[in-house]
Amino acid sequence: MNDWQTELKADIKAALEGLAGRTINHVFFVACGGSLAVMHPAKYLLDRQSAALTSDCYNSDEFVHRSPRALGTNTLVVLCSMTGTTRETLRAAEHARAKGATTIGLSQDLNSPLATAVDHAVRFEAPYTTGVPIDAIDSNYSCLYQIVMGLVRIYDGIDKLRPLLASLGNLQAAIDRAHLTYAGLFEQFAPRFKDEPVIYTVASGANYGAAYSYAICVLMEMQWINSQAIHANEFFHGPFEVLDEDKAFIMMLGLDETRPLEERAKGFLERFGSSEKIMVLDARELDLSGIDDEFKGNVVPLIFFDTLWKFAYKLADLRQHAMLEGRRYMKKINY
Amino acid sequence: MNDWQTELKADIKAALEGLAGRTINHVFFVACGGSLAVMHPAKYLLDRQSAALTSDCYNSDEFVHRSPRALGTNTLVVLCSMTGTTRETLRAAEHARAKGATTIGLSQDLNSPLATAVDHAVRFEAPYTTGVPIDAIDSNYSCLYQIVMGLVRIYDGIDKLRPLLASLGNLQAAIDRAHLTYAGLFEQFAPRFKDEPVIYTVASGANYGAAYSYAICVLMEMQWINSQAIHANEFFHGPFEVLDEDKAFIMMLGLDETRPLEERAKGFLERFGSSEKIMVLDARELDLSGIDDEFKGNVVPLIFFDTLWKFAYKLADLRQHAMLEGRRYMKKINY
Structure with a gap:
């Protein structure tokens, strides 16, 4: 070799x-x-x-x-x-x-x-x-x-x-298709989420990093919305107690080996939350042609994060809070 | 050996x-x-x-x-x-x-x-x-x-x-003294925090686990208060943008090697937040007699968590939301 x-x-x-x-x-x-x-x-x-x-x-x-x-x-x-x-x-x-x-x-x-x-x-x-x-x-x-x-x-x-x-060579095309797949979902949820004081993200395995990034770099940093990336199983060991019909969640269902953890969290969210406030991204809806089965779970977080970026801009428009320019501390003051 | x-x-x-x-x-x-x-x-x-x-x-x-x-x-x-x-x-x-x-x-x-x-x-x-x-x-x-x-x-x-x-043999006495050290602080902050919809915890190094536990198992699970345990340096890479004079934080300053990270976060919180809403636990105020210098940083999170438990009960009283009995899902339903 x-x-x-x-x-x-x-x-x-x-x-x-x-x-x-x-x-x-x-x-x-x-x-x-x-x-x-x-x-x-x-x-x-x-x-x-x-x-x-x-x-x-x-x-x-x-x-x-x-x-x-x-x-x-x-x-x-x-x-x-x-x-x-x-x-x-x-x-x-x-x-x-x-x-x-x-x-x-x-x-x-x-x-x-x-x-x-x-x-x-x-x-x-x-x-x-x-x-x-x-x-x-x-x-x-x-x-x-x-x-x-x-x-x-x-x-x-x-x-x-x-x-x-x-697989990586075919990924951009899969992302482009994913934008179409989720466009309707984002259109539906942006008005529902625009006034939420707190939006949680939930994921596990390969997707946890995307949930973390979306919580701290997008929702908190660029929209000043309170957040936390909740691990899909840790959810059941404390965080789930905040759930009621008013709480907003972005739930990621990926294709890696930890999907059962995400499915369980989704089930609970849908049982005790409001379907109006639980936005579910399910990677099974994606067309992943050209991605090797072995790496499908690994490319999903990239697809989630890339497409959710569009959702952030929709939120930003409705909230009249600019994304990058809207920051008050980062790259604006010395610290 | x-x-x-x-x-x-x-x-x-x-x-x-x-x-x-x-x-x-x-x-x-x-x-x-x-x-x-x-x-x-x-x-x-x-x-x-x-x-x-x-x-x-x-x-x-x-x-x-x-x-x-x-x-x-x-x-x-x-x-x-x-x-x-x-x-x-x-x-x-x-x-x-x-x-x-x-x-x-x-x-x-x-x-x-x-x-x-x-x-x-x-x-x-x-x-x-x-x-x-x-x-x-x-x-x-x-x-x-x-x-x-x-x-x-x-x-x-x-x-x-x-x-x-x-050191571990002398730890309980240090904890008992810590309860006295922080009693006034907790008395002061419980009324200020009782109506907060979101309370963040911030820490690094040996203390991060205590911040995590307090966020998910106490604030979220037992008081239904939105939270996140923010890592003291990650704070500057996104989360700090949510900070304004209305936001509530519990800031832990420990004695381990990562204390400079916590000090930097504390400085920023005090610069842009309200001193009424930033509760700082500084381990330098503790009497750690009998704890070997090498392990002081390691026992601090246990002291923080143990003493903060008292703060949680104070909050619970003011909020009229029972701690363990107040849970709606955990140990109450099957999931």
Whole structure:
């Protein structure tokens, strides 16, 4: 398995080749906010596919101060920051290198501070803030999944890169179709949700990161709506007690192995909540042609997050609260 | 280091001796809700102290369905359920054993279903639901910390059990003093918080689990107050945008290595929030006599959670919403 008989992106291929001969037994996925949210599905994929590599997902500043003793020459640290300028993530990269770990840094720019602070820089494209359409194969999710399955190839001797890359190549078309699938749902729920003081998101497994990101980076950050991403089973161990017919929830039903957890939460929400206030995104309604069965569960959170972005703009219009420009602290003041 | 020259609880000692000769390289901490919350500080301690053992904290149902490929004969699974009857956690124990992992199960009863489903059962005492006073050395936190430092002794060859046990032996007195320290604060804030529709908790490091538990098991479950446990640095990557002078926060300032993250969040909360609505618990105000410096940060979350329980009862009185009896779904209906 010396040759990478696949069309991995050149920078990802170089990063993986850079690991040649290095013993790695643990991966730290490190980032902040929306970029940390994307690490969760990456860890899900690694957990499912690798017997050789365990992993952690840490907020960058937590990672630096916690400074796990296991961090060292036999660990890989994968960092991500869209702009590549997030201070906490830069410090995390420096900390990781000082401890002898190998570092891979993802950002939009191969000349960003993060890109120059790591051993191996990887470039991705982000659609949300620029408004310029991208192909999903160039997204942060896609790059992370390629890295993860590259690691599985190296350290577990299992090569699934071909079906992964084929699936990622067909993903943008699936996303475009998903926008049509959910358009009616979003049209229906935006007026129902526009005055809600609290909107919860619920998911598990590969989808939890998308639920987290939507709660903290979209609802809270861009619409000042109170929220929490509730894990679909943790829901039954406390959070479900807030449920009544007035409460608003966005429920994600994915296609990964934890779907039964999400189905159970959905059942409870529909039993005691109001159907007017429970917006269910069910990935079974999606046309995932061209996505390999093995990776369907993994691409669903990307589809959910991308399509829900449209829902956020609908909410923003009805609430007359601009999305990015509406922020009062982020990128407006020093802190 | 064959002899355990310390007064470990007999069941914990037996569990650790049961690991003799077993190669373990990863620990899964597995539970639901409040019992999962306690696993986070255990992982924090293990991260800080062990270079040999990495770990994961998973909700029990997530653990079973995710079924990480690394789960196997070289892994230890530590499970916890107060009653020892939580179905998801029982299934997790069975799943772990079927995969060849060694299992340790903590519950209040050595004859509970969980105790009989695991290789090694450990008993702890819980004060919150029975109302009977306990000594903190018999709590779930204390048992977990003893297990963690026992693992560090076995797999890292570092024995800090004596100072740990001495610290845990002095913990109840520190908690009793803490109740007095915070009594005035709670008296002041209960009337201010009683009508709040949303109360957030904020913490990092060793304290995050206590913030999580207070948000989901106390505020949401027992008072039907909307909440989220916000990580102190993640706060700056989205959640802080909800902050204005009307928002209520419980801010925890601990003594572990991540305190600077909590201090930064506190500074921001006080800058843009109202001092009437930001309740700060600062562990520097505590008298921690008898607690070894090395473990001060680790015992703080237990002190916070125990004392905040009193705050919850004050809120409950003012809101005329009973704590345990006030639940509408948990232990009242089948789901």
